[in-house]
Amino acid sequence: MLHSLVLAFGFGLITASVLALAGVGVTLQFGVTNYVNFAYGAYLALSAFLAWTLNVVVGLDFWVAVAISTLVIAVCAVVVNRVLLQPFARRKLPTVYMLIVTLGLWLILSNVVLVLWGASQRHFSVAGQHPVEIGPFLFTPSQLLIIAVAVVCLVGVHLLLTQTKLGKAMRAMSDDSGLAAVSGIDTDRVVDATWFLTGALIGLSGCVLALNLSSFLPTFGDDFLFVIFSAVILGGIGHPYGTMIGALIVGLATEMSAVLIQSSYKSDVAFALLIIMLLVRPRGLIPSRAK
């Protein structure tokens, strides 16, 4: 029992890494643009299936395929923003219309994935799946790589937000986009940059999530989306560092609960955490001032 809990803790760390990647992307985009995008489930799936085609059909190395797929999703996210979301956002419609637009986008993209790749289980061809013992944990080399990639990316996001002009502009827009605009920040450019960054993070996490699941369906992104939302809300929506903590909590809770209760209900634990959080601290662990 204790041993399996310790093992589950290790799996929790991997899930937390994937969650943190996606969650930071989601929360950055929400902070800057101020609406939730429900199409992420489809972005995750699109990224994983694109990488699958490059990896299995074309025969590229897995991580090369991931890099290409990540870049493609990042560019797609910017294009979708320019073509669809930004024009709607400019009209200043009520929030709920914006949400319905992203849901329409989700319907289109998720069915594009379904039609193009079909509804069968897929898995990547990756070498080196023999687990190695590290302390009390058991990881495959690719799982260790997932954690390393996540840490590198999150440190990168941290440096971007604190050390660069773009990061400062993003934080300024997150606090108050009107004020940011009158201070001379090119808000359209910042929104584009945010979508690129978010698209890259989502694309990357889609691929590594699919790798970690070992086999995946076109709907796996939708099933993972509310786990991401749980992590984001737990950390306080629009707050990247809170999201990292939220991802850690949700990742560990879902994986460790799988030991104690039936593992098919593990994502329900994430939802239960979300509900408890909304009832007890609706503004998240680290409440942000502006939102």
Added chain:
Amino acid sequence: MDLAVFGPYIATILAYFIIFNILTWGLNIQFGYAGIPNFTYITFMAMGAYVTGATGLPRPTAGFQYVQYILGYSWPFPITLLAGAVGAGALAFLLGLITLRRLRTDYLAIVTFSLGFILYDVVGTFVPLFNGFDGLFGVPQPLADVFQLDPNTYPYFFIPLSLVIMLICWLVANRIFDSPLGRTMRAIREDVEVAEALGKDSFRFRIIALIVGCVFAGVAGGLTIEFVTAFNPSGWTAPETFVIFAACLVGGKANNRGAVLGAFLVPVIFFEGSRFIPVPPDHPLLLAGIRYMVIGTLLIGVLWFRPEGLLPEKKKAFFEIALKKPTLPVVQAPDAL
């Protein structure tokens, strides 16, 4: 034109149209009147269907086709439908208690959207509840045994029956719209702060809108399972909610006539009408995929080109209270000094 062939076909289309109408009006009450983004509306339809079916079926017995489900009271027709409506309403009450107290629109949307996936998962995997992914089947059709109707003639009985239920729903939906209750819902939709400043308890009115809307969904679900006699999770996947949203938005939200137009145009044409389009046998997913893409495009298109819908909401015209004309003399600026 053989009536024996076309009669049941037309009756089936008509039955679906009636059910979609009730569904769209229910969503209209929640979303159109009160502005609540319930992105898992279809779950409440499923709740109504399951409770109606499970209360109408006899207790499950172990045997050749062993199915598992809760309830199983063999209740007669109108009571099963009422039970379904109450079941959907109770679930809505729970959702409202959690979410409507203080959550903003986006949080509410996230919670409802997530709840749909969770409940879908639970109903599918926890077999003792409603028989998992196989669902319920063999549900007795209303009063079929009393009047000794066979499956071929049954639609001719079901249509007038569901028309009566639809009429009741129509009257309720319109009565709410014209009543102070409906006015307050719309006021809260437009501006919560103003409505609260006028002493309206926004939580109370929003939870009423949520429950009434979901009761409509429950009735529609109950009628579905009684007509089809079977229901399983493939009937209430998450995208289905947005078909109803599309109907509501295309027709014109907060306008029940518009909802009828939307319920006719969107689901009937795209889903029931395209049932007979030949599908290439090597790509069975194509048709379903294209249908949802069309719905997604329709949602985006209608919000871009005509967000108020084909038949916009009728704004109530009130006589204006004439304000006192300003009596101060208008001071003319001196032309030149």
